[in-house]
Amino acid sequence: MQSYDPDRLVSQVRDLLRTAGKQPSLATDERLAMTGACMLLRSLGITPAKDPVDAYRRILDSEPWPDADDRLAVEHAQHTALEDHT
Numbered sequence: 001m002q003s004y005d006p007d008r009l010v011s012q013v014r015d016l017l018r019t020a021g022k023q024p025s026l027a028t029d030e031r032l033a034m035t036g037a038c039m040l041l042r043s044l045g046i047t048p049a050k051d052p053v054d055a056y057r058r059i060l061d062s063e064p065w066p067d068a069d070d071r072l073a074v075e076h077a078q079h080t081a082l083e084d085h086t
Helices: 005-018 030-043 052-062 068-084
Strands: none
Touching: 005 030
């Protein structure tokens, strides 16, 4: 099975249009561009699928996420401190 990230396709098409002297803009309807990219990929026999590594990177880069290990360490330290004072 072949797959390709539709976000990547949209980005590459925008770059291609810029090199051709055009000024593409997604300000009007980004969803329409994504739908079109998915339809194009499917028509060529390729399954639209986001690259999981890129998807996780976008999620993690969009805002700070506390590390679960850090939260557990803080909870453990607080619990231990409460036990020591009782």
